[in-house]
Structure formats: structure tokens, C-alpha cells
Amino acid sequence: MSLATNKTTPQILLTGATGYIGGTILTHLLASPSPALQSCIITCLVRGPERASLLTATYGPRVRPVLYAGLDDLSTTATLASKHDIVINTTLGYHAASAQALIRGLALRKCDTKRDVWMLHTSGASNLGDRAVSGAWEHEGGVVREFDDARDDVYAFERAREAIHTYAQRGTELGVVDLGIDLGVKTLVVMSPTIYGVGTGLFNKISIQIPAYIRCVLENGYAVVAGEGKGMWDHVHVEDLADLYGILVEEMLKDGGTALPSGKNGILFSANGRHSWLEVAQEAVDACYEQGKATERRVEKVSLAEAAQKLSSYLGQVDEQNVEIGLSSSSCTVSSVARDLGWKATRGDKAWKQGFRDDLRMLLDKA
Numbered sequence: 559m560s561l562a563t564n565k566t567t568p569q570i571l572l573t574g575a576t577g578y579i580g581g582t583i584l585t586h587l588l589a590s591p592s593p594a595l596q597s598c599i600i601t602c603l604v605r606g607p608e609r610a611s612l613l614t615a616t617y618g619p620r621v622r623p624v625l626y627a628g629l630d631d632l633s634t635t636a637t638l639a640s641k642h643d644i645v646i647n648t649t650l651g652y653h654a655a656s657a658q659a660l661i662r663g664l665a666l667r668k669c670d671t672k673r674d675v676w677m678l679h680t681s682g683a684s685n686l687g688d689r690a691v692s693g694a695w696e697h698e699g700g701v702v703r704e705f706d707d708a709r710d711d712v713y714a715f716e717r718a719r720e721a722i723h724t725y726a727q728r729g730t731e732l733g734v735v736d737l738g739i740d741l742g743v744k745t746l747v748v749m750s751p752t753i754y755g756v757g758t759g760l761f762n763k764i765s766i767q768i769p770a771y772i773r774c775v776l777e778n779g780y781a782v783v784a785g786e787g788k789g790m791w792d793h794v795h796v797e798d799l800a801d802l803y804g805i806l807v808e809e810m811l812k813d814g815g816t817a818l819p820s821g822k823n824g825i826l827f828s829a830n831g832r833h834s835w836l837e838v839a840q841e842a843v844d845a846c847y848e849q850g851k852a853t854e855r856r857v858e859k860v861s862l863a864e865a866a867q868k869l870s871s872y873l874g875q876v877d878e879q880n881v882e883i884g885l886s887s888s889s890c891t892v893s894s895v896a897r898d899l900g901w902k903a904t905r906g907d908k909a910w911k912q913g914f915r916d917d918l919r920m921l922l923d924k925a
Contacts, residue, residue: 567597567598567599568598568643568644568810568811569598569599569601569641569642569643569644570587570598570599570600570601570642570643570644570645570646570807571600571601571602571603571638571639571641571642571644571645571646571660572584572587572600572601572602572603572645572646572648573602573603573635573645573646573647573648573649573656573660574647574648574649574680575602575603575604575613575621575623575648575759576604576605576609576759576760576761576762577648577649577759577761577762578753578757578759578762578763578764578765578796579648579680579750579753579757579796579799579800580646580648580649580759581757581758581759581760581761581762581763582757582758582759582796582797582799582800583646583648583799583800583803583804584600584602584617584621584759585758585759585800586758586797586800586801586803586804587600587803587804587807588600588617588620588621590804590808592804592808592811594808594811594812595804595807595808595811598620598811599619599620599621599622600620600621600622601622601623601624601638601642602621602622602623602624603624603626603634603635603638604623604624604625604626605625605626605627605628606625607625609623609761610623610624610625612760613760616760624638626638629649629650629653629655629656630655630656632655632656632659635656635659635660635663636659636660636662636663636666637663638663639659639660639661639662639663639664639666639667640663640664640666640667640670641663641667642663642664642667642675643667643671643673643674643675643676644675644676644678644807644810644811645660645663645664645675645676645677645678646678646680646803646807647660647677647678647679647680648680649680651680651681651682651727651730651731652726652727652729652730653730654726654729654730654733657679657730657733657734658733658734658737660677661677661734661737661738661741661743661745662737662741664676664677664741664743665741665742665743668741668742668743674744674814674815675743675744676743676744676745676746676810676815676820677734677738677743677744677745677746678746678748678803678806678807678810679731679734679745679746679747679748680747680748680750681727681728681730681731681747681748681749681750681825682727682749682750682751682884683749683750683751683752683791683792683827683829683889683891684725684727684883684884684887684889685716685719685725685727685728685731685749685889686705686712686715686716686719686749686889686891687789687882687883687884687887687888687889688702688789688887688888688889689879689882689883689887690785690788690789690887690888691784691785691789691862691882691886691887692862692878692882694723694882695722695723697888702790702888702890703890704890704891704892705827705890705891705892706891706892706894707825707826707827707891707892707893707894707895707896708892708894708895708898709894711822712749712825713732713735713822713823713825714822716728716731716732716825717732720732725883731747731749731825734747735747735821735822735824735825738820738821739821739822744815744818744820744821744824745820745821745824746806746815746818746819746820746824746826747824747825747826748799748802748803748806748826748827748828749825749826749827749828749891750794750799750827750828751791751792751793751794751827751828751829751889751891752765752767752768752791752792752793752794752833752838753765753766753767753793753794753795753796753799754768754793754794754795754796754909754910754913754914754917755795755796755797755905755909755913755916756796756916756920757796758796758797758800763920764917764920764921765796765917766872766873767838767884767885768838768842768913768914768917769872769917769920769921770869770872770873770885771838771839771842771869771885772842772845772846772914772917772918772921773869773871773872773921774842774868774869774871774872775842775843775846775851775852776846776851776852776921777868777871778868779852779853779854779856780843780852780854780856780857780858781839781840781842781843781856781857781858782839782857782858782859782860782864782865782868782869783835783836783838783839783857783858783859783860783865783886784835784859784860784861784862784865784881784882784885784886785859785861785862785886786836786859787834787835787836787837787839787857787859787886788834788835788836788888789834789835789886789887789888790832790833790834790888790889790890791832791833791834791835791887791888791889791890792827792829792830792831792832792833792889792890792891793829793830793831793832793833793910794828794829794830794831794903795830795903795905795909795910795913797905798828798830798901798903798904798905799828801901801902801903802828802896802901802903805896805899805900805901806818806899809899817899818899819895826893826895826896827891827892827893827894827895827896828893828896829890829891829892829893830893830903830905830906831906831907831910832890833910835885835886836857839857840855840857841911841914842914843855843856843857844914845914845915845917845918846918848915849918849922851918851922862878862881862882862886863878865878865881865885865886866878866880866881869881869885
């Protein structure tokens with residue numbers, strides 16, 4: 559039995575509502591004109607009573623905050639998931655235990671209601687990234703591969719890569735898919751590239767990758783890029799991404815998601831533009847120069863070790879491998895499935911460049 563045959567309103571659980579992606583998704587779901595979404599109350603797992611109170615004060619009865627101790631609070635996570643039909647997971651993509659707790663909770667819900675349940679899991683395009691800067695791994699023939707989610711077996715590629723080189727975010731994603739299959743929980747993964755733009759949630763409004771490059775300029779007076787900066791990635795505005803999540807959730811609500819792929823076929827992309835890392839570094843220093851925060855528009859091509867050291871101020875303790883895969887690799891994707899479902903990302907090159915200026919402003923405001 560699908561969600562579409564449910565006489566009661568399907569229950570939605572959102573994790574990461576105080577985060578950059580999750581907060582933006584929440585505001586978009588609440589603002590949706592869709593009758594199916596307008597009738598839904600969204601439960602949000604949050605840490606801290608102050609955050610819960612602000613969510614309630616801002617959004618009223620359409621949002622139901624539930625307190626928990628954090629990602630390692632697996633008992634609360636699974637128990638709450640067992641009371642919901644759709645889970646939107648936007649917390650740390652490499653926290654496998656919490657993601658699997660959500661799946662196990664959904665499996666209990668399915669057993670209880672005899673209806674389909676859905677896990678909408680957030681992952682990242684670094685899962686497909688090469689390691690051309692160090693030479694540790696490159697695509698066949700050294701030619702960057704472009705993945706199309708309507709054509710390519712993304713799951714099989716990731717599984718093959720994970721067997722050779724483990725990567726926490728990729729392993730977590732594969733674990734979500736595999737456990738979902740084992741327990742009869744439908745899973746849909748959104749694998750996003752660089753996300754930019756000002757978040758619309760109440761709390762974190764800034765992303766990770768671009769701010770890391772900008773902070774480097776603010777601290778050193780110039781930008782850096784690992785190697786030659788030739789790695790190619792895609793990008794998407796956070797509000798366009800939230801629109802995609804809205805489409806997916808609406809599909810799940812209106813007909814049980816019969817139009818959606820799931821499991822090994824349910825790994826979707828969300829790209830809407832492409833850049834090189836050299837371009838990112840240049841845009842970062844240009845934005846700083848325009849505001850008098852850099853005296854020249856210089857980009858230094860440095861080793862992975864130096865790049866990791868320079869970028870760690872914003873990212874925290876990162877190693878060379880993470881800098882190579884997440885900030886220097888090539889990971890190119892085509893979002894055919896999303897567009898076939900009616901996704902129309904509207905923010906292009908102008909918004910992309912403005913994103914650097916917006917991130918600089920927010921970083922300076924925090925200083």
C-alpha cells in the first residue's frame with residue numbers, strides 16, 4: 559500500500575532543520591502552494607530548547623520540534639522515525655549510525671502501517687571525485703567522466719570505488735541504500751555538488767566550500783588552489799536545491815512516489831552549473847579585492863599539504879585527502895532525473911558570482 563492510499567496525512571520528519579540545507583528546505587516546504595504540503599506538520603529533530611523555541615515561535619503549529627541529544631542519540635532518532643512516513647535527512651552525510659537509525663525506524667513504521675515509507679537522504683558529489691592532484695586515482699585515460707543519473711549506474715560505480723578506497727560520506731550513502739533494500743524502506747539520495755547562496759533558514763545561512771576559499775584570502779591576502787586548479791565541479795543554488803526537495807516530497811505525498819526511482823536506481827544529481835577550482839579561487843580573491851580586503855587579485859598554486867593548512871581555518875582539521883576530494887577533484891554530473899520530474903533551477907552565472915560576495919559579507923559580519 560502506498561502513501562497515496564493513506565486516509566490520514568503522511569507524517570514528515572526533517573533532520574538538520576537548524577543547518578544550511580535543512581533550514582532552507584524547511585522554509586521552502588512551509589511556503590509551498592502545494593495542498594499536499596500545506597496540510598502537513600513537519601517534525602524537526604533539534605538540539606537545545608532555545609532552538610526549538612525559536613522554530614515554534616517563528617513557524618507556529620506547522621513545525622513540531624523534538625529535542626534530542628545529537629546525532630549519536632540513536633534511540634530517540636529511531637523511535638521518532640518509527641512515527642513518520644517520510645524522513646528528510648540533511649545532517650552530516652558521513653554519520654552512518656544516525657542515517658541507519660532513521661532507516662530502522664522507518665522499517666518499524668512500515669511494519670505497523672503496512673504502507674510504503676521513504677528516506678530522502680542528502681549526500682555529496684565528492685563521492686564521485688577523482689584524485690588527480692596527488693595522482694592517487696584518475697578516471698580511465700585521465701579523461702574526466704560526466705555522470706548522468708538517468709543513464710549511468712551510479713550505485714555500481716560508487717560500490718566499486720568504495721571497495722578500493724573508503725570514503726565516509728560515500729560509505730554512509732551506500733549503507734543507506736543497502737539497508738533500505740534489506741528492510742523494505744524506499745530510499746532516494748540527492749547527491750549535490752557545491753552549494754552556494756544565502757540560506758533561508760533561521761540559523762546557519764552559509765555553506766562550506768566557497769567560504770573556505772574566501773576565509774583563506776581574508777587571512778593570507780591571496781587565494782590558493784591545490785595543484786593547477788583544473789578539477790571541474792558543478793554547483794547549485796541552495797534555494798534551487800530546496801525546490802528540488804520540495805518536488806520530491808510532493809511526489810511522495812501525492813501518489814506515494816510512484817514516479818520516483820528508489821534503491822540502487824534512486825541516486826539523483828542536482829547540478830545547475832559548472833566551475834573549475836581555479837575559477838573558485840579567482841572569484842574568491844576578486845570578491846575580497848572589490849571590498850578592499852585584498853590588495854591584489856593573486857591566486858597561488860600550492861601543494862595539497864599547503865592547501866590543507868591554508869583552508870583548515872574555516873573547515874577545521876582537514877587532511878590532504880579531504881581537501882583533494884572535496885575542494886580540488888573533478889566530479890561532473892548531469893541532473894536528468896530531476897529535470898524530467900519538472901525541476902527548473904532558475905539561478906545561473908549571475909547568482910553564482912553574487913554568491914561569493916554574499917558569503918564574504920556574511921563572513922565579515924561574523925568577524
